[in-house]
Amino acid sequence: MSAKYEVKVSERLGRYIVAAKDLKAGESILSDNPFILGPSNDTSLVCYNCYLPLMSKFVVCKLCTVVPICPGDGCPQNLPKWHTEYECDFFRTLKLKRAVNPMTMVQNVGFLLVLRAILKKDVDKTSWQEFLQLETHLNVRKGTSVWEYCENTYKFIQSLGLLDNSEDDNLVQKVCAAIDVNSFEVRGPPVPAIGCSEILRGVYLKAALMAHDCVANTHIAINDGNVLVCHASTDIKKGETIYYNYTDPLKGTAIRQQHLLVGKYFKCTCKRCQDVTEMGTYMSSALCLACKTGYISEISNEKWTCHSCDSEYESSEIRRKVQCCSDKLAVINKKDEKELEEYIKNISLVLAPNHYLLLDAKQRLAGILRDAINSQPRPTKKMMRRKIELCKELLPVLEKLTPKICRIKAITLYELHATMAQLAKKLFDGREINGSQYLEELQNAEKCLKKSLEMLLIEPRNSPEGELCAKALEDYRELKNSISGLMLGYTLRATPLLTEEIKAQFRLTKTFNVGNMFLK
Numbered sequence: 421m422s423a424k425y426e427v428k429v430s431e432r433l434g435r436y437i438v439a440a441k442d443l444k445a446g447e448s449i450l451s452d453n454p455f456i457l458g459p460s461n462d463t464s465l466v467c468y469n470c471y472l473p474l475m476s477k478f479v480v481c482k483l484c485t486v487v488p489i490c491p492g493d494g495c496p497q498n499l500p501k502w503h504t505e506y507e508c509d510f511f512r513t514l515k516l517k518r519a520v521n522p523m524t525m526v527q528n529v530g531f532l533l534v535l536r537a538i539l540k541k542d543v544d545k546t547s548w549q550e551f552l553q554l555e556t557h558l559n560v561r562k563g564t565s566v567w568e569y570c571e572n573t574y575k576f577i578q579s580l581g582l583l584d585n586s587e588d589d590n591l592v593q594k595v596c597a598a599i600d601v602n603s604f605e606v607r608g609p610p611v612p613a614i615g616c617s618e619i620l621r622g623v624y625l626k627a628a629l630m631a632h633d634c635v636a637n638t639h640i641a642i643n644d645g646n647v648l649v650c651h652a653s654t655d656i657k658k659g660e661t662i663y664y665n666y667t668d669p670l671k672g673t674a675i676r677q678q679h680l681l682v683g684k685y686f687k688c689t690c691k692r693c694q695d696v697t698e699m700g701t702y703m704s705s706a707l708c709l710a711c712k713t714g715y716i717s718e719i720s721n722e723k724w725t726c727h728s729c730d731s732e733y734e735s736s737e738i739r740r741k742v743q744c745c746s747d748k749l750a751v752i753n754k755k756d757e758k759e760l761e762e763y764i765k766n767i768s769l770v771l772a773p774n775h776y777l778l779l780d781a782k783q784r785l786a787g788i789l790r791d792a793i794n795s796q797p798r799p800t801k802k803m804m805r806r807k808i809e810l811c812k813e814l815l816p817v818l819e820k821l822t823p824k825i826c827r828i829k830a831i832t833l834y835e836l837h838a839t840m841a842q843l844a845k846k847l848f849d850g851r852e853i854n855g856s857q858y859l860e861e862l863q864n865a866e867k868c869l870k871k872s873l874e875m876l877l878i879e880p881r882n883s884p885e886g887e888l889c890a891k892a893l894e895d896y897r898e899l900k901n902s903i904s905g906l907m908l909g910y911t912l913r914a915t916p917l918l919t920e921e922i923k924a925q926f927r928l929t930k931t932f933n934v935g936n937m938f939l940k
């Protein structure tokens with residue numbers, strides 16, 4: 421297979437990758453194993469071997485008698501193991517030489533990633549050198565609070581005797597910075613029966629070279645084996661830069677830029693950041709009090725202007741209003757349907773309909789309604805209609821901000837289809853719609869599910885999204901069979917479609933000409 425990308429260098433981006441040939445939406449670009457993977461600074465105690473959270477109990481590794489690992493039957497077999505032989509040897513020697521107390525490791529789980537990176541310097545010299553070449557912005561970090569924080573990491577690493585005198589003074593600072601600037605968020609393994617998992621950080625040496633754009637042209641997934649796979653989310657022409665979005669596309673420009681400035685040390689100047697309307701979504705805009713129909717956006721540090729009637733407003737006044745809406749969202753009970761509805765009603769009088777705070781509240785509300793619809797024996801039509809409405813409001817925004825393939829869009833379309841089909845059945849069973857209306861509704865649901873599947877099919881099978889894809893394929897089979905049944909005058913199709921047949925259909929029609937999880 422010829423190379424899909426090549427590495428370039430520019431003054432603005434540093435190293436970055438471009439397409440080495442024309443790439444089609446849905447085509448895989450690269451797959452990457454983690455150079456290092458581990459807990460974030462604020463992760464609670466996890467097993468050093470499999471990264472499952474250690475709720476209250478743990479044992480120490482029998483060989484080195486230092487690192488905390490899963491008690492009972494030990495780590496589940498299917499999970500990748502991270503407490504390697506060389507690490508175990510290192511700790512065993514350390515224990516003999518310095519009598520290290522296992523509690524030291526328990527208390528310093530946040531330093532594990534740095535420790536594991538430094539341990540690589542003697543066992544995987546090539547990757548270690550590649551890691552050291554990653555952008556660090558060390559000069560900008562010097563003297564800041566993050567530098568101070570990393571001094572503690574330095575003291576800890578030094579106390580373990582991992583650094584010899586010939587070592588660069590700033591090595592630990594460099595490692596911490598390379599991790600901060602280049603790591604991806606990785607979902608840790610879910611706790612059996614509970615489902616929750618820790619958020620880990622992983623450095624992927626190939627994927628780290630991707631530059632950022634707030635409207636990316638890639639789709640990234642990390643499977644249960646921690647392998648990162650990157651696909652083109654839109655068609656990419658030979659020579660075009662391959663971009664990944666380092667931030668949340670559903671946040672407004674000010675928040676995204678702040679995140680990039682503080683965490684990645686650059687000011688984003690992409691098309692979306694330069695457009696006050698944010699690709700026509702008005703995601704950071706408020707309602708104009710003068711004309712009552714237009715939206716106002718921040719055109720300079722001092723002024724907000726209405727796109728419709730040109731009325732002007734003081735920035736400080738509008739920023740205060742937006743902050744007030746944001747503060748309210750922070751304090752309401754986001755698991756309560758009524759509180760969310762009330763919040764949406766109130767801030768809709770102040771903010772543009774697609775403002776990111778409204779979208780946030782609507783996503784949460786859709787999540788509550790999904791859970792209620794799925795758990796109640798007789799969910800109401802009102803609930804279903806509201807969930808459909810919320811999904812339909814979210815989709816056009818996603819279409820503008822994340823063209824073609826996008827995980828949130830796939831999940832939203834899946835949720836939309838499920839409720840459309842459920843509502844149609846309820847109405848048909850209650851004789852509120854006739855057979856042909858029922859058929860039409862199911863066909864509309866099928867269109868949504870098909871679009872969702874076209875995106876879900878690139879998700880790795882061994883990931884939660886891959887599991888959703890398997891479920892969606894099964895739903896698609898059932899839906900197609902119901903539609904055929906209805907078309908044949910409610911007689912069952914003689915040979916119902918099988919899942920394999922459906923998969924084959926998707927392989928043939930997979931054109932991808934349509935477009936961290938939708939429901940919060």
Ligand SMILES: C[S@@+](CC[C@H](N)C(=O)[O-])C[C@H]1O[C@@H](n2cnc3c(N)ncnc32)[C@H](O)[C@@H]1O
Pocket residue numbers: 432433434435436553554555557601602628629630631632633684685686687688689
């Ligand atoms: C994950 S690294 C990417 C690899 C890096 N360019 C290198 O040479 O190692 C992130 C860094 O790349 C640069 N970068 C990425 N996207 C950028 C963008 N859109 N504008 C400016 N700098 C960008 C910034 O220096 C940022 O901190």
